[in-house]
Amino acid sequence: KCLIFLPVLAAAAVQSPVQKVVTMLKAMSEKGKAELQDERLQYAKYAQWCESTKAEKSSAVDEAAGKIEVLKADIAKAQTDAEVLGKDIEEHGAQIEKIGGEKTKAEEVRKKEAEDYAVEFKDYSESVDAIGRALETLEKQAGSHPQALIQGTGRHAQEVRKLVALATPKPPAYDFQSGNITGMLKMLQDQFVTEKRELEKAETSKVHSYQLLLASLSSQQESEGEDKERKVGLKAKKLQLKASKEDELTTSTSSKDADTKYLDDVTTTCRQKAADYESNQKLRTDELEAISKAVQIVSQKLSLLEVKFQSLLQLKKATSLALLRSAKNDDVLKAKLLGFLQGEAQRLKSAALTNLLEPVATAALGKVKETIEGVIERLEEQDNQDTEKQTWCASELKYNEKNRRSKTVMVDELNADIDRLNASIISLGEDIESMQKDLSDSAEAMANATGIRQQEKSMNAATIEEAQKAQGAVLEAINALKEFYESSGLALVQSQQPAMTGAYGGMTSETGGVVSLLETISADFARLEADTKSEEQSAAEEFDKLSSDYKINKAEKETDLKHLQSTKVEKTSQLATKGSELQSGEKELAAALQYYEELKPPCVKGGEAWKEREEQRQEELASLKKAMDIMSAASA
Secondary structure (H helix, E strand, C coil): CCCCCCCHHHHHHHHHHHHHHHHHHHHHHHHHHHHHHHHHHHHHHHHHHHHHHHHHHHHHHHHHHHHHHHHHHHHHHHHHHHHHHHHHHHHHHHHHHHHHHHHHHHHHHHHHHHHHHHHHHHHHHHHHHHHHHHHHHHHHHCCCHHHHCCCCCCCCHHHHHHHHHHHHHCCCCCCCHHHHHHHHHHHHHHHHHHHHHHHHHHHHHHEEEEEEEHHHHHHHHHHHHHHHHHHHHHHHHHHHHHHHHHHHHHHHHHHHHHHHHHHHHHHHHHHHHHHHHHHHHHHHHHHHHHHHHHHHHHHCCCCCEEEEEEHHHHHHHHCCCCCCCCCCHHHHHHHHHHHHHHHHHHHCCHHEEEHHHHHHHHHHHHHHHHHHHHHHHHHHHHHHHHHHHCCCCCCHHHHHHHHHHHHHHHHHHHHHHHHHCCCCHHHHHHHHHHHHHHHHHHHHHHHHHHHHHHHHHHHHHHHHHHHHHHHHHHHHHHHHHHHHHHCCCCCCCCCCCCCCCCCCCCHHHHHHHHHHHHCCCCCCCCHHHHHHHHHHHHHHHHHHHHHHHHHHHHHHHHHHHHHHHHHHCCCHHHHCCCCCCCHHHHHHHHHHHHHHHHHHCCCCCHHHHHHHHHHHHHHHHHHHHHHHHHHHHHCC
């Protein structure tokens, strides 16, 4: 853009028109060179801003894409885990129903056996009593008919009467002989008493077997119920985790889409500005060459001038709306560690290792190490405690073991929940800090872009004003030439061809060339004014669009920030609740352990269950220590 110096115009009265044009062209040349250098410096700054903004935004998009993939994998895993737990719950329900059927069947069989035993026992009792009365009567009343002495309706009483009838002669040959009858009855009485005792023993054995079977089935049913309830709770947690990850996925996807759109806008704008810059530089260079040539020609009083004016300096504008954290170098290590712990958790069926998976997947690497060390310390502490314990006694052992197991599971789950909540709160804090930094950087970048736009707008307004003044100055120069030659009585010849020989006609041909040049300059200034106005309108529209994108992106980021902050508050509240529950659970567990200590003296230390827990814990500790070795080897 060209500026016209007013002191030069004020000196027009004492300068010839040619000198005035030369002075004006030289001023234009100096101004053009300065603006050419200014544009180069401004574009260098703008180009650097473009590259850094695109790099930052590309990194943000890539990191968001990576995070989205991880979230999708977490959601799929949580869904799969929930489905597996759902099948397990159905199997436990079917097993509970099956055991209930077996209990019902056993009760029916026992009821039938008891009824048969009552009938049989009554029969034996009546028969023994009847034989006893018969023997007593025979001893007192000789000659009594023995069959009449056997009373009762039982099977054995009927058999006794039949035997007596067979042993008794028919009248009139009947001769009562009480000795044979009495011996037979005593033998039967002894037989029935013996069989009655065997019947009672068999019934006692059946009752005992039934009680053992019923106790075993009840224990199995209770164990299946506890496993079912525990897995129902785990399934609910998996579904809750899935919902939480889906919320994060929605937020990350929205952020990525906004960043991608902004990156596309910045890339398009920067590419267009680069093309404009190259075009402007070429045009400015050509203009300076033309002006230099015009100065040389005009200085030699030739009438060929061709001046090109510089077009508007275009400033790039776009802002960096967000700076996301660069891809973490420790993602690979975390993936390796997560795969190892997941495999060990499935192999050992370990709740402690399973509860570690989410903190390892979501927390920072340093926090993961602290979490694993905390679990190792807790397992070692539990191991030290278990080595001092003995097996329980009789029914008290069963009740206390059940109580301790439920309280231990509750405390472990609460500890895992607290670890997970702590990791989640830390992660949310980092996300909130990053989001706040993004908003701050975006605001700063937008402020810089606004400053550049205001500077560009001011330069455009100045260019338009200067172009209008320049047109007035050129018109004044043309009028000065015309007045000079008209007052001298010489006609202006609008041609570069020399005048014919003859009377001296003055330098009308050169003057006509200068006038033509000045008219061309005036037209260029008019074109510069129109181009600057058009470019100002285009730049204003682009800035308005960029400003609108910034406001939308800012609103989305602020909404995401509020969501993260509310989620952190919610997690903090949950952490406090879990802490209170843990204190209560630990007190209850401590009470159960104290009662267990009181049962130690009369009990025998050891047992298969203790050994299995010990082996399980040692394998868990070995797996966790191997995980620590993996992390140590990676950091070496």
